Amino acid sequence: MRLHRTTPQRTAPSLILLHADVVRESQDAVRRAPAIEVGGKFVGFVIDPAEAVSNPDGLVGQYSAWISSRRPTAGVALVILGSIPSGPKARATATSLIPDTGFQLASFRELEGRFPEIEHLGSWHSHHPNGLGSFSAGDHAHYSSAVADPNFNLDFFLAGLCFDQRGLSSGIFALYRRESPDVPVQIGPREVFVVDGLASLAAPIRETSASRVSDQPGDTPVVAAVAAELQRRLGSWADRLVEDDAVSWIYRGWGKGNLDIVITHGSASPESAGMSLRRRGGGIDLSCDAAGPIRDLARLVRAIDSAAAISAQISSHRSGGTRGGEK
Numbered sequence: 001m002r003l004h005r006t007t008p009q010r011t012a013p014s015l016i017l018l019h020a021d022v023v024r025e026s027q028d029a030v031r032r033a034p035a036i037e038v039g040g041k042f043v044g045f046v047i048d049p050a051e052a053v054s055n056p057d058g059l060v061g062q063y064s065a066w067i068s069s070r071r072p073t074a075g076v077a078l079v080i081l082g083s084i085p086s087g088p089k090a091r092a093t094a095t096s097l098i099p100d101t102g103f104q105l106a107s108f109r110e111l112e113g114r115f116p117e118i119e120h121l122g123s124w125h126s127h128h129p130n131g132l133g134s135f136s137a138g139d140h141a142h143y144s145s146a147v148a149d150p151n152f153n154l155d156f157f158l159a160g161l162c163f164d165q166r167g168l169s170s171g172i173f174a175l176y177r178r179e180s181p182d183v184p185v186q187i188g189p190r191e192v193f194v195v196d197g198l199a200s201l202a203a204p205i206r207e208t209s210a211s212r213v214s215d216q217p218g219d220t221p222v223v224a225a226v227a228a229e230l231q232r233r234l235g236s237w238a239d240r241l242v243e244d245d246a247v248s249w250i251y252r253g254w255g256k257g258n259l260d261i262v263i264t265h266g267s268a269s270p271e272s273a274g275m276s277l278r279r280r281g282g283g284i285d286l287s288c289d290a291a292g293p294i295r296d297l298a299r300l301v302r303a304i305d306s307a308a309a310i311s312a313q314i315s316s317h318r319s320g321g322t323r324g325g326e327k
């Protein structure tokens, strides 16, 4: 993913670490999109025990220390700490996935500014909508040409494939090498060591993705009116979440302050939006499709208010309530 080679040729890795956040992202992505292929670009670090670590407190330093204490005989390690989503303009069907490469490259560049040693290590996708039990001929052609491309920064490329909601925890992997791009090395799931409890790149990738999507919540007349009403009553949105297939805006503090309202636009149908009302600590109390039956803003706001009132009653009952009056 770079235009110029900046690191020396590397020997193939003998240890592959996969952060549990990436496994969870693959599981969530499959769950959210049952009918289309999902995937992402693997990013992380190549850690060579023969090279000095410039910053022991940085991410590379933390993983170097982890490897030298747990796997002291390991050679070069490939440490996958994040997955850059396919992006808002990705095109996906039940049998194909064409990522938004502009989005992925811009995200990578921004991450590189924060983590100079970051590398594009490979990619993963899912065959859950089509049941194809191995990499397709098209997948194979794509990966072998990716690793053979002189602009690709490494001499190897890890491809991951998953099949169901277990995501990459039960997936298969293949390592493509520049020295023989057509002959991938098959790697079983047990040869990929899942690490948890150390930092990952999940949060920086989410922040980067959010900064790349400038859409506003109200892109249809109904949602624009709802967003204006939310802004009037709650102020501007507090959080924006960008996922593979949807963007959500979260407004906090409806009702007696314990309810959040989430507006979601799916990239598969950007002309419609969903809304949900969530009580802090769990439970979705109301959700609707803004392109669906609720077209009247006043009715919608009344519905939210009554759901908020019911929700407040339920939580006051649960917490022992206001027996004997307030105070």
Ligand SMILES: [Zn+2]
Binding pocket: 125, 127, 135, 136, 139
């Ligand atoms: Zn495939």
